[in-house]
Amino acid sequence: MNPMRCLIGCVLLLAVQLAAAGPKIERWQTPSGARVLFVESHSLPILDVQVDFAAGTAREADGKAGSAALTHALLDLGVPGMDETQIASRLADLGAKLSGGVDMDRASVALRTLSMADKRGPALDLLRQILGQPLFPNDAFERERARTVAALKEALTRPDAIASKTFWAAIYGAHPYARQATPESVSALERSDVIDFHASNYNAQRATIAIVGDLSRAEAEALAADLSLAMPAGKPAEALAEPALPSGGERRIAHPAAQAHLLLGLPTIRRGDPEFFPLLVGNYSLGGGGFVSRLMKEVRDKRGLAYSVQSYFHPLGQLGPFQIGMQTKKEQADEALRVTREVLATFLSQGPSEAELLAAKQNLIGSFPLRLDSNRKILENVALIGFYDLPLDYLDRYQENIERVTVERVRAAFSRVLRPGQMVTVVVGGE
Template identity: 60%
Template sequence: MKRLLTAALTPLFTALLALCLSQAAQAGVKIEHWTTSGGARVQFVESKVLPMLDVQVDFGAGSMFDPDGKAGLAALTRAVLDLGAGARDESQIAEQLADLGATLGGGADTDRASVALRTLSDKAKRDIALSILRDVLHQPRFDAAIFEREKARTIAALKDALTRPDAIAGKAFWAALYPAHPYGKQATPESVAALSRDDLAAFYRAHYTVGNASITLVGDLSRRDAEQIAERIAQGLPTGRPPELPVMPQALTGQDVRIAHPASQAHVYLGMPAIERGHPDFFPLIVGNYTLGGGGFVSRLMKEVRDKRGYAYSVYSYFAPLKQPGPFQIGLQTQRKQAGDALKLARDILLDFVQNGPTEEELAAAQANLTGSFPLRLDSNKKLLDNVAAIAFYGLPFDYLDQYQDKIRAVTVDDVKAAFSRHIRADSLITVTVAGE
């Protein structure tokens, strides 16, 4: 089906499609929203550009909700969820989706778990694809044999990660950033081995509930059809409310974590918890971070650490806002003997930036890049779905996409300095070095 659609797109149609999507991005995105009779939140964007429908259902069911002693439960629950549901086994689901030219995707991260469907909007094909989605959400089988297979795969992947310095560094970094918060929980081969099929079923009943669901639809669909589809998806989900969020601990005391490893390259991370999604300092921070380490070869970290000293092939920084304050992180990979020097340089560049911020020229370049590339974030139904689903799940304003570019342009040098000073503190920085000398 994908090959047939691609072959049918002439160069002229492709150009017109790109133009329409670009104009839509510039004109803003109309997000209609309502609540189903059972309490599920719904977002809908009508798009007639292609005869496609994208649906994503999000739940507050990420790893932060793993019960004590059961790290890895959220991820394993989502992994098994769509491998057999209702009257269809794993093979029947895959075969029917292939026959329809539809795909089922999604996954689980720190905050949420999602199930996503892409299908043609033709009603006959759409209805069958949606019936599969509903079965997955309403009647997951959690077959014992498939559960054991996926558990074994997960354990094998976790054991492999224990040998890789990048994975070791990542786990140590999150554990140090969130020592008393679920964000710092780490699945281990032992914690996953202890999980049972009953654990998955209980987690599903507790978290895949109608009151904890956010349904996003984007594509060739009327508002009336969208309402009916959302209602059918919501009806049949377990009853329940969103889970309470854990208390975020107070500011950390900085620490330096060093882990021995025989690798020839050291992996170095530097950072601390910063902001949650929707924080008013988000725009000054991402504009400033473009200059610091988010702008690739034009960033200060890249110029100083790579170009001038040759300490690393790549060095970066980013903010990752989550439901609760997510991390700010600088990362680099360097030769073992240079790890200490590279870390000191990255820290010095960061603290200088916190104090002085970007120049006016750097600010203007960051704003031009971030606003100029913004339409590319909305140039397909899938990208639009991802953005609208995130807006809804994290409770952002529904005009967020309309206001994005203006918010970027409004940032000043003083805004960047003030925001970085509020959220990056020298005495709270965590450093993790794996395979350094």
């Protein structure tokens, strides 16, 4: 046996054994059809609840780009008997906080509240109304639509936003993941479009409820049942089609900015792909590990072509993107692209060195407990596991799965999903 590999295995096995295991996750389904994941924790008198709906931008109807984000923005701006000011005051009085967001796959609404019955009861009542009975007041709709249009117009002046929009459109083509709001598409939306989007997508069959905090299992079951009963039963979301891979090529867009923005990538993996861990470990060495990554050393340290360069995999319900991104002086854009492609080609053929592999594993394993050091972080991980139907021991085996990665597995995984001939390049800057 290779002595270096033996040493690597012993060191990492010890690290895995010493590291804390993931939280105990319980799973069930409400009578209304919502999936529920629960982590009981009495260390703080806090309750965190997150409801994820299959209501991301990929679920927007043709010609209605922007309706997912606008619907989400209006949820807490009016319910029966309360306007947005009263809702905000009520939350403040209870010491509760709402948050959330929208991406391609899901729309999320999260509530943090004190766990005492006199606080959590009213806070959860308000959450039920926000999810199941939003009024979408016309004045709030007009205001938020105008605000969104203004933000989109402003973004069209920024090279980073232009590059991102062009990149997503290029790698996903006609797939729903390519759908992006424009000033024109949002201006054309009517209040009825928001009402229709909510009715079609915010239902119990499309909901995943994650609960973390100071609650018993029986209390969590009652909470989840009440929340799901506040929603229409609805229908489960249909699976999205797998996106076709792009044909490669470059898109260059002129911009007066001094810096050129460069993006390279293509769709690669979905959530739950068994090769996620080799790709995660390998990408740390390629471009995800900051100053220790190859891209940073070759592009920044040796040649001074960029202040920062990074790469990442972003798995989704369907094939999510791999992306390399950087900014450089516009007269250096071609050289930066050449060096980046050379580094990627070498990595695809050779994979990481044993030393790079060890450094990547040590960092990913050593930093893992920081991903679970608060109820909020636990909630985010549990919500992801629930929405994407990952194994309940996903967090328990996370470090073990990293420790098992080898150079050969990294090289095989990268060769399977990264096809240089089909990678799209976007350059925004210069003439």
